[in-house]
Amino acid sequence: MIIKIRLFGSLCDLTSGKYLFEFDPGINQTIKDCIERLGVPHTEVFFITMNGNFVDFSKIVCDGDFYCVYPECDLPVEDRYILTPKYLGEPKFVADIHLGKLVKYLRMLGISTVYGIIDDKLIISKALETNSIILTRDRNMLKENVVKYGYVLRSDVPKIQLKEIIFRYDLIKYIKPFTRCMECNGKLVPVLKAEIVNEVPERVLNTFNEFARCSNCGKIYWGGSHYQNMSNFIRQFLNSL
Ligand SMILES: [Zn+2]
Structure with a gap:
């Protein structure tokens, strides 16, 4: 059995620029599993088409299927086909424990960022409880089915990571320097x-x-x-x- 997957836009950042994949997925595999196997967590996927029709993550892949996988974009797609909805309102973040420097930058700019939780499961539950976006370089954390919003930082350089987040979540309008505690994120x-x-x-x-x-x-x-x-x-x- 052979399927093809075509990634678009920023999803290719996660595969070193490679965008076309053709492989044997094995039997009884969902498209979510297949995409995540390529290194793209479901939180990065806006919608998927298969041979021109919209499908969701639970689609079991079949021989000859050709999937197109899109990141968040402004294409006019009906809500019912959107798999990871756009984040509404002022973004809030929960950052994993390896992102201390980025957290300092975000807090300095007044962007709410919870930090200091070590256990992945607790990071996930905190993000769900507070409707926050998980920031991490650990793709496996974002592959958990329950994770709703998450972003894989492409760079390991904190200043570049900050730029990534600002552009990805359109944060310019929310920047309010020196309005948040650098130690605890309090106002x-x-x-x-x-x-x-x-x-x-x-x-x-x-x-x-x-x-x-x-x-x-x-x-x-x-x-x-x-x-x-x-x-x-x-x-x-x-x-x-
Ligand atoms: Zn404080």
Whole structure:
């Protein structure tokens, strides 16, 4: 038995640019299994056609089938044929434990990103519970049937990963620098200097006038050299887009 699978667009990033596959899938295999065997998790698949007709992931492949597999795009496809719907609203993320640097960048830009969960199953349940998108380089995690939203980072360079996410999820309009805690992802709220006199060093009180507190962990933030470095990074980064 031989089937053909043609991948389109960004799906080919996951197969080193190869887009046409012809192989013997074995008996009683679903198209989901066959696509994932190529290294493309189902979360990256928008819709599939087989010999010109729409099919879903449960389709058992047969000899001679020719499948076309598409990533998220603007083609006019009826909702009932869409396998991984577009994410609606402001995107939220759960990042796997290997993405610490990317998480810092995302939080710096004010993008909600949960981090610190080690176990894959707990990452998946957190993402489902909070309707968040899983960010990972571990394709196997995204192959779990229950995963709804997930993205495989193509690069292993944090700054490039950040660009990938910004373009993939159209995040420019959601960027709000310095509104989120770098430690815990909590939202920062402005506080008056008078409210925190006992909580920060005197030299800081004498130097800065604007402060914010994390609404979750209570950490206090102010300007300073670290803030300046991050501001420079953000300016350069946004200019480079
Ligand atoms: Zn915090």
